[in-house]
Amino acid sequence: MKQTKLMWLLEQLTLVLVCIIALFPIVWMFLTAFKNGRDAYDLSLIFTPTLDNFFTVFRAPWNLGSMLMNSVIVAVSTVMISVPAAALAAYSFSRFQLRAKKTMFFAVIATQFIPAVVIVLPFFIMFRNIGLLDTTYALIVVNVAIVTPFVIWMIKGFIDAIPLDSEEAAMMDGASRLRVIRDIVLPMAAPGILTSAIFCFILTWNEFLFALILTRREAVTLPVGLVSFRTERGDLWELMSAAGVMITVPIFIMAMLIQKHFTRGMTAGAVK
């Protein structure tokens, strides 16, 4: 009895430790964001919190506002393009016998395993030739490319889990396939599609490589903007942290909103 009690305590302590390890870097960044320049270089937990950093980053020369705007435009557009296209394809993959279905599906999955650096070289040339370098259009195109296969995969997992019965019943009553999709499948798959959309948003929002290569001044997004806080005077940690908080907060809120589906959604694609 005594031993099980001890085990229980040990288990709880381990869990607390896990939470601390997971949270510490995040908490430290949040704290630093509210410190003034001098306190940021001090490890003390006692400091006078200030909102200055959040104002500073929006002013010249940092202009985080335009980066924030770019990030929002790119992430929202990517979701709006790739999720509807992926949902239709996922339905087709899930419900129909297709010629060369395995090959097609494999091709879709295989694109996930192509390193982004391979794709970005030709895109760089292409966008240079048509004058789209350093625009949000370019970023939307490449992000759609990377995200769409993943979203198809994820939504297919959710549609597979919907029983066929109600669909079949409606078809018997003479409803067309498109009506069935609109009136029956889409509402039932809505939580799954929403989860996939949020996933897609998070991936795009955090995307770094493409934005680093394809943008210079006008279309820079938040993750790349972080690098600009490295100056000749050294790294401006308190400003970086403030920017970090702004990158993180929307993502964390979304992740928590879909927290229940999140674990299922994020593993569904990989194991199914």
Place this chain on the structure above:
Amino acid sequence: MRDRHLKYALLLPAFLIVMVTTFYPLAYSFATSFREWKLARQREPQGFVGFDNYTRAFTDEHFLGSLQTTAIFVVSSVVATVFLSVLLALLLRRTGSLHTFTRIIIILPFAMSPALIGVSYRFMFNPEFGVLAKGIGAVAPALKDIAWLADPSYAMVVLVLTDVWHWTPYMTFMCMGGLAAVPRATEEAALIDGASNMRAFIDIVLPQMRNVILVVAVLKTIFALKMFDQVVTLTGGGPGRSTETLAYFVFNAGFKWFDMGYASALAYFLTAIMMVVSIWYVRLLLQDRKMATA
């Protein structure tokens, strides 16, 4: 519209997107890998040079070095992540309020931008005022004077650490999925018969988790090969070239030295490695499914 046509019509938008945005660039960089093209001087690709760009790689010590760096990074990151996620999955499969809380909390490291993770670890490992550098020094005085990111081996340790911190949650969830499929009856019977927790785990649970662990390991290998963001924001490939992975090397070849032909060839080396691992992965999945339906 009949289903016969509709089913392909539904696929069309996604199909077009994938074709235009993935297969076209792939073909384009494949063609470029056989040409000479120094972007800084030449606006258009120059003549074909056969396999020169590929053979050149094998005499390029920096390329070979980056292969080695990649191998070290991938192996350490995969081993550590798999080990920790199996442990964590075992711990989290029980019920309890702290368990539920932990399951929610660990989503956060996964949702965080990898570029930002690199930045924040760089801050925490700063030798003068980094909270982790100082904290580790206080707990283990032997490690007090390490300049973490200025030392080749320790910089690699921190790089691996950022990746493990980011990916362990995701892999834990996958392991939990695998664990949920393992029936508890045998394990409980063994425990009642007096087997220790450890024995029951090694003899009964672990063999049944074999497939999930393999899937997690291969998937993590793929992600580790693709890892790029933290190299830029944490170490910049340094000190020296000690953390210059293959993905970062390709990036340098293309966008620092503007050698498009060479960069394309290098990119195809990376793709080839990824493809081998991916095929292995898909075969694992198919095997897994066969076993599930048998």
